Amino acid sequence: MKKSLGGWLALMAFALALVPWHQQEAGFFAGRWLSADWSDKKDAASALFLMLKHGQAVLWPLVGLVAAATAALLAPFSRRARGLLFIAVGVAGIAYLLVLGFRPGWLGLGPQVGLGYGALLVAAGFLFLLTGGCALLGACRGDMFVTGMIGLIIALISLFVIMPVGHVLAKAFVDPEGLFSVGSWFGRMTDQRTWGLNCVFGGGRCGVAWNTLYLAAATATCCMLLGLCFALVVTRTGFRWKGSLRALTLLPIITPPFVIGLALILLLGRNGALTTLVAHWFGVAPGRWVYGFFGVWLSQVLAYTPIAFMVLIGVVEGVSPSVEEASQTLGASRWQTLWRVSLPLMKPGLANAFLVTFIESMADFGNPMVLGGSYSVLSTEIYFAIVGAQTDEGRAASLGLILLSFAVIAFLLQRRWLGNKSYATVTGKADNGQHVALSPLFARVITTVVVIWTSFTIVIYGMVLSGGFVHQWGRDNSFTLRHYINAFGIDFGQHGINWTGTAWSSFFTSMTIAGIAAPLTATLGMMTAWLLVRQKFALKSLFEFGTMMCFAVPGTVIGVSYILAYNVPPIELTGTGLILILCFVFRNMPTGLRGGIAAMSQLDKSLDEASTMLRASSFTTARRIIFPLLKPAITTALVYSFVRSITSISAIIFLVSAKYDMATSYIIGLVENGQYGTAIAYSSMLIVVMLSCVIGVQKLVGRRRLRRQDRVLNDLDKPSIPVKPILQKEAI
Amino acid sequence: MNHAAHPGVENAASNAKANDISLVFDQVTKKYGRVVAVDNVSFSIPRGSLVTLVGPSGCGKTTxxxxxxxxxxxxxxxxxxxxxxxxxxxxxxxxxxxxFQSYALFPHMTVLENVAYGLTVGGLPTREANQRALDGLSLVGLADYGPRLPSELSGGQQQRVAVARALVLEPQVLLLDEPLSNLDTKLRRHVRDEIRGIQLKLNLTAVYVTHDQEEAMAVSDQIIVMNKQRIAQHGTPRDLFETPADEFVADFICNANLVSGEAQRHEAGRSECVIGGVTVIVPDRKARRGDVRIAVRPDAIRLTGETDNQPLCGEIVYASFLGTEMQYTLQTPLGELFVRSSDVFNTYPLGRRVGIGFADHGLAIVGGNA
Incomplete structure (x- = not known):
C-alpha cells in the first residue's frame, strides 16, 4: 500500500520536473520536446522549468501539495491521519488543477494553453492519492486497487462523457454574441423549425423534432412486429431454415448503418434496378420518391429488425413451456394460449424491443443522411448546423439537447418497464416440455411475412455485394472491377508495395484507431463490470445508473459535444487521432460492460474471495483468476467493440480530420459526391472484413460462447441480471 | 452460568496481548444501510481452540x-x-x-496449483511453493492428486483440497464457512472428524460456521449460538446442552420441549419445581421463583404404561421407530410433548394413554422472574 502511493508520488515529481506541462503542437510522441531548449521554449518546458525560468509561480502550490503528501507518507502517522491527509491533498490538487485548466483568470493567468502529459500525470497522481486515502480510511474494505478503479472510472466518465455533454448544455444558452442568455436558449428550444406542426395544420413541413419522433415510432413499431414474427417462427413453428434466420442477427453488427440506405438507392432510386424494371414494364416515370420519410423508414426497418429479433428471441424462448402446457390442459386452444398467456408474458420484451429500436432510429445518422432528402431529422440537422453554410453551434447544441432528452426519456422508460416487470419464467436451466405450436393459419401468415422480409434483406445485401462490380447502376450494368481498383488498387513498385487505391488511407486509419480502441474498451468495460458485479461501495447504485445513463447519449450528441468541448483548452483534441479513440472507447463501452456483467455473474463470487483470502491483491485476483476464466467473454468484447468502431458513423463524422479520416465517413463523402460505385465497393469490402472478424472469433471461442453472447445482447439494459452464480464445470 | 458464559470482554480486550487469546470481537456491529446484520457482538477466542458460530439462517453468523x-x-x-x-x-x-462453503477451487488450475496459489502470490519461488503445497496435500491425504483438475475430484476430496489450500499459509486463524453443507450425510461425518483432527494436531485457532447443531456439538471446544443478530449464548457444548440460557437455545441446541412450571423452593443453585403435578429438581443459579419456563429435553421424559396414580398422563398421537430409538409425540395437559425413548422393544401404540415422569438431568429453567 505504501509502495504504490510512494510510486505515484515519485511519478508526480518526475512529471513536474521532466515532462512537458503543456500540450505539444507536434504531438507528444513526436518527441520534439526532448530536444527543445526548455529555458527558451516555454511550450515544451516542464512545470519545474516554467516555475524557475518563466516565472509561472502559480504552479508552486502543486509542488507544495506533493511535498506534503510525501511527508505524510514518510512520517510515522497513524493510518487514519495519513488517509485524511492524502484525501485533503488529492482534493486540493484536483481542485487547483481544475481552476488552472478551466478558470485560469482566477489565478491571474492570461489566455489558456492546452494542458499536456505533465499535467495529466500530476492529475492522475492526485486522483490516486485521493482514492488511496479513502482506502486507508477503510473504504472498499481498505482495497486501494478498487478505490483507485472507481476513482479512475468516475474521472474518465466525468471528463469524457459528462463534461462534453455539459458543454452542449452550456452552449445552448450562449447567444450569437457569445453571452449567456436564457432568452436565446428558450428561443432555440421552442424554435418553429424544431417544433412546428404545419404538416398537420395547414400545409408545409413539420418541425424536425416531430419528424424524428414520428420516424422513430414508425420504425420501432414495424421492427417490433417483424421481430416478433421472426422470433415466433424460430421458436414455435417447424420452419426449415430456422438456423439461417438466427444468422440474420449478425447483420446489424457487421453492417455500417447507412449501407442499407445505399442499397435502397441502387434498388429504388431514380436509376435503381427495380425502378428501371417497373418503368420498363408499366411505363411509370422514375421518380425520386424513395428519398424522404419512406426511404429512411424502410432502410431503418431493414437495418433494425434483426435487433428487435435479437431482443425478442430471448423473451419468446423465456416463456416457460410448462405455463403454455398448463394453459392447454385447462382447455385453451392454441390461439387462446398465445393470445392470453404467452403474449402477455412477452410484454416487457416487446416494450424493450420497441424502445431499443426507437432509440436506434433516433440516433441514426447514416440513413437520413443518405436517403432523407428534404425530410430532416434531429441528427442530420445537428450535423448541418455544425458543418453547413452557416455554422450555428448554439442551434446544434440545443438540437443535441432535445435529442438527448428524447433518448434519455426513452432509456428511462425502458429501464422502468424492465426493472419491475420481468416475467421471464425460465432461469436458463433446462425446462421440461415443448413450446406449444401456433395455430396453423397464424403460423402460415407469419412464416410468409418472414420469408418475404428475409428475401428482401437478401436482395438488399446482394445489391451491396454486387453493386461494386457494375459500371453505373441503371445506366451501364456491365461488369467492371473499376471501383475496386479505384478504392483498393495496389502497385508493386521498386520500393515494395504502393497502396494506390484512394480508400487505403482511411481503411488503415479505421483499422488502427479501432484496433487501439478495442482493447481499451474491453478493459474499461470489464473493469466497470467487475466493480458493478463484485464490489460494494457507497453510492454504487448511483454509479451504476450514471454509467448506464452515459450510454444513452446518442452518437450525434457525443460527436457534437466532443467538438464543442475539446476544441478549446485545457483539453485540445480536435483533429487528433486520440479524440476518435476516446469517442470509440466511450461509445462502445456498453458492449464490453454488458458482456462482462453477464459473464461475471456466471462466476461464483467465492472464487474471488478465496483468492483474496489467500492474500492475493485485487489486481492479482483479476489477473490470475478472473481474466483466465473470462477469456471467451473478453475476446468477444474485443471483437465486437472493434467491429462496432469500424462500422459506426454518427459520432465520428464530426471528429474526423484530413489526417485521420475513417472508412465510414469517407464512404459518406463518396456518396455526397455521387460516387456510388466506389462507395458500395468500399462498403462491401468492410462488410466482408467484419464478417470474417466475427466468424473468426466464433471459431476461436466456440459456438456455445457466442450463443451466450447473444443472450447477453438480449438483456440489453438489465445490468443486474440475476443469473445464478454457478460455474459450470463443462464450460471450462 | 449465563453470565459466566460470556468471557469478560473488557478484560479480554485489554489482555489481548496475553498469549492465550487469539481473536477478540469487541462490540462489533454491522449495518447494511438501515438493516442491522450483526448487533453489538462481543466474544474472544482462546488460541488453539475451535469455536463454532451456530444459529438459524439470517442470524448473522456468516457476516x-x-x-x-x-x-x-x-x-x-x-x-x-x-x-x-x-x-x-x-x-x-x-x-x-x-x-468456503462452495470450496471455491480455481477451476482452471490443477490441485497443486490451487494449493500453491497463496504461496506464489506471496512471492515464494515456484519450487518451494510446490514443495510446501505437496506437504499440505499430504496432510489431507491427497498427495497423489496434485496434477488433477478440481473437477476430477469428488466433493469430499475437493473440500480437503480447499482445507489444504487454506492451511499452507499457516494462518493465525482458520475460518470455515459451512464447510460440510455441500457433502452428503455420510461423507459429512468423515470430513468433519478429519478437520477436527487436523485442527487438534496443528493446534490451530479455528472459527467454524454451521447451522447444524449436531455438527457444532461434535467439533467444537466452544459454541457461540447466535439469534437475531446477537449472541444468545457462548459456552462449551456441555454448558449449552445442560444449561441453555434461554428458550431459543433450548429449542435450537437441545430440541427441548418448553413447558410452564412453578418454582417453589431454591437451595444451593437448585430449584424445586412442579411441572403438571410432578415435582422435579432443576438447576438454576438465578434462583427464579413462581411461574417459570422450563426446557425439557426429549430424552429426559420417561414414559410408563401405568396411568393409575400418575399425576401427569398423556396420549400418544404420533410414534415412529428409528432403529436405535423411538420418537413419540404426546398430547398432554402441558401441551404437545416430543419424546425420545431408547426403549425400542416395549413400544406404545397410537392412542395409548401413558404416564409421564422426568429424569434427573435434562431439565433447565430458561425463563421466569428472578
Missing part, C-alpha cells in the same frame, strides 16, 4: 465470519487479532485463511 476475514467492513466496534487492531485492515493484510 460475523466474513468480518473476521475482512470480506465485510465493520460498521462499529473493533476486531483484534493477536492483540493487534485489524478492524480497518483489508483481507490481504490479515493473517487469516478461509475455507
Amino acid at each position: 460475523t465470519l466474513r468480518m473476521i476475514a475482512g470480506l465485510e467492513a465493520v460498521t462499529e466496534g473493533r476486531i483484534l487479532l493477536n492483540g493487534e487492531n485489524v478492524t480497518h485492515q483489508s483481507a490481504i493484510e490479515r493473517d487469516v485463511s478461509m475455507v
Whole structure:
C-alpha cells in the first residue's frame, strides 16, 4: 500500500520536473520536446522549468501539495491521519488543477494553453492519492486497487462523457454574441423549425423534432412486429431454415448503418434496378420518391429488425413451456394460449424491443443522411448546423439537447418497464416440455411475412455485394472491377508495395484507431463490470445508473459535444487521432460492460474471495483468476467493440480530420459526391472484413460462447441480471 | 452460568496481548444501510481452540465470519487479532485463511496449483511453493492428486483440497464457512472428524460456521449460538446442552420441549419445581421463583404404561421407530410433548394413554422472574 502511493508520488515529481506541462503542437510522441531548449521554449518546458525560468509561480502550490503528501507518507502517522491527509491533498490538487485548466483568470493567468502529459500525470497522481486515502480510511474494505478503479472510472466518465455533454448544455444558452442568455436558449428550444406542426395544420413541413419522433415510432413499431414474427417462427413453428434466420442477427453488427440506405438507392432510386424494371414494364416515370420519410423508414426497418429479433428471441424462448402446457390442459386452444398467456408474458420484451429500436432510429445518422432528402431529422440537422453554410453551434447544441432528452426519456422508460416487470419464467436451466405450436393459419401468415422480409434483406445485401462490380447502376450494368481498383488498387513498385487505391488511407486509419480502441474498451468495460458485479461501495447504485445513463447519449450528441468541448483548452483534441479513440472507447463501452456483467455473474463470487483470502491483491485476483476464466467473454468484447468502431458513423463524422479520416465517413463523402460505385465497393469490402472478424472469433471461442453472447445482447439494459452464480464445470 | 458464559470482554480486550487469546470481537456491529446484520457482538477466542458460530439462517453468523476475514467492513466496534487492531485492515493484510462453503477451487488450475496459489502470490519461488503445497496435500491425504483438475475430484476430496489450500499459509486463524453443507450425510461425518483432527494436531485457532447443531456439538471446544443478530449464548457444548440460557437455545441446541412450571423452593443453585403435578429438581443459579419456563429435553421424559396414580398422563398421537430409538409425540395437559425413548422393544401404540415422569438431568429453567 505504501509502495504504490510512494510510486505515484515519485511519478508526480518526475512529471513536474521532466515532462512537458503543456500540450505539444507536434504531438507528444513526436518527441520534439526532448530536444527543445526548455529555458527558451516555454511550450515544451516542464512545470519545474516554467516555475524557475518563466516565472509561472502559480504552479508552486502543486509542488507544495506533493511535498506534503510525501511527508505524510514518510512520517510515522497513524493510518487514519495519513488517509485524511492524502484525501485533503488529492482534493486540493484536483481542485487547483481544475481552476488552472478551466478558470485560469482566477489565478491571474492570461489566455489558456492546452494542458499536456505533465499535467495529466500530476492529475492522475492526485486522483490516486485521493482514492488511496479513502482506502486507508477503510473504504472498499481498505482495497486501494478498487478505490483507485472507481476513482479512475468516475474521472474518465466525468471528463469524457459528462463534461462534453455539459458543454452542449452550456452552449445552448450562449447567444450569437457569445453571452449567456436564457432568452436565446428558450428561443432555440421552442424554435418553429424544431417544433412546428404545419404538416398537420395547414400545409408545409413539420418541425424536425416531430419528424424524428414520428420516424422513430414508425420504425420501432414495424421492427417490433417483424421481430416478433421472426422470433415466433424460430421458436414455435417447424420452419426449415430456422438456423439461417438466427444468422440474420449478425447483420446489424457487421453492417455500417447507412449501407442499407445505399442499397435502397441502387434498388429504388431514380436509376435503381427495380425502378428501371417497373418503368420498363408499366411505363411509370422514375421518380425520386424513395428519398424522404419512406426511404429512411424502410432502410431503418431493414437495418433494425434483426435487433428487435435479437431482443425478442430471448423473451419468446423465456416463456416457460410448462405455463403454455398448463394453459392447454385447462382447455385453451392454441390461439387462446398465445393470445392470453404467452403474449402477455412477452410484454416487457416487446416494450424493450420497441424502445431499443426507437432509440436506434433516433440516433441514426447514416440513413437520413443518405436517403432523407428534404425530410430532416434531429441528427442530420445537428450535423448541418455544425458543418453547413452557416455554422450555428448554439442551434446544434440545443438540437443535441432535445435529442438527448428524447433518448434519455426513452432509456428511462425502458429501464422502468424492465426493472419491475420481468416475467421471464425460465432461469436458463433446462425446462421440461415443448413450446406449444401456433395455430396453423397464424403460423402460415407469419412464416410468409418472414420469408418475404428475409428475401428482401437478401436482395438488399446482394445489391451491396454486387453493386461494386457494375459500371453505373441503371445506366451501364456491365461488369467492371473499376471501383475496386479505384478504392483498393495496389502497385508493386521498386520500393515494395504502393497502396494506390484512394480508400487505403482511411481503411488503415479505421483499422488502427479501432484496433487501439478495442482493447481499451474491453478493459474499461470489464473493469466497470467487475466493480458493478463484485464490489460494494457507497453510492454504487448511483454509479451504476450514471454509467448506464452515459450510454444513452446518442452518437450525434457525443460527436457534437466532443467538438464543442475539446476544441478549446485545457483539453485540445480536435483533429487528433486520440479524440476518435476516446469517442470509440466511450461509445462502445456498453458492449464490453454488458458482456462482462453477464459473464461475471456466471462466476461464483467465492472464487474471488478465496483468492483474496489467500492474500492475493485485487489486481492479482483479476489477473490470475478472473481474466483466465473470462477469456471467451473478453475476446468477444474485443471483437465486437472493434467491429462496432469500424462500422459506426454518427459520432465520428464530426471528429474526423484530413489526417485521420475513417472508412465510414469517407464512404459518406463518396456518396455526397455521387460516387456510388466506389462507395458500395468500399462498403462491401468492410462488410466482408467484419464478417470474417466475427466468424473468426466464433471459431476461436466456440459456438456455445457466442450463443451466450447473444443472450447477453438480449438483456440489453438489465445490468443486474440475476443469473445464478454457478460455474459450470463443462464450460471450462 | 449465563453470565459466566460470556468471557469478560473488557478484560479480554485489554489482555489481548496475553498469549492465550487469539481473536477478540469487541462490540462489533454491522449495518447494511438501515438493516442491522450483526448487533453489538462481543466474544474472544482462546488460541488453539475451535469455536463454532451456530444459529438459524439470517442470524448473522456468516457476516460475523466474513468480518473476521475482512470480506465485510465493520460498521462499529473493533476486531483484534493477536492483540493487534485489524478492524480497518483489508483481507490481504490479515493473517487469516478461509475455507468456503462452495470450496471455491480455481477451476482452471490443477490441485497443486490451487494449493500453491497463496504461496506464489506471496512471492515464494515456484519450487518451494510446490514443495510446501505437496506437504499440505499430504496432510489431507491427497498427495497423489496434485496434477488433477478440481473437477476430477469428488466433493469430499475437493473440500480437503480447499482445507489444504487454506492451511499452507499457516494462518493465525482458520475460518470455515459451512464447510460440510455441500457433502452428503455420510461423507459429512468423515470430513468433519478429519478437520477436527487436523485442527487438534496443528493446534490451530479455528472459527467454524454451521447451522447444524449436531455438527457444532461434535467439533467444537466452544459454541457461540447466535439469534437475531446477537449472541444468545457462548459456552462449551456441555454448558449449552445442560444449561441453555434461554428458550431459543433450548429449542435450537437441545430440541427441548418448553413447558410452564412453578418454582417453589431454591437451595444451593437448585430449584424445586412442579411441572403438571410432578415435582422435579432443576438447576438454576438465578434462583427464579413462581411461574417459570422450563426446557425439557426429549430424552429426559420417561414414559410408563401405568396411568393409575400418575399425576401427569398423556396420549400418544404420533410414534415412529428409528432403529436405535423411538420418537413419540404426546398430547398432554402441558401441551404437545416430543419424546425420545431408547426403549425400542416395549413400544406404545397410537392412542395409548401413558404416564409421564422426568429424569434427573435434562431439565433447565430458561425463563421466569428472578
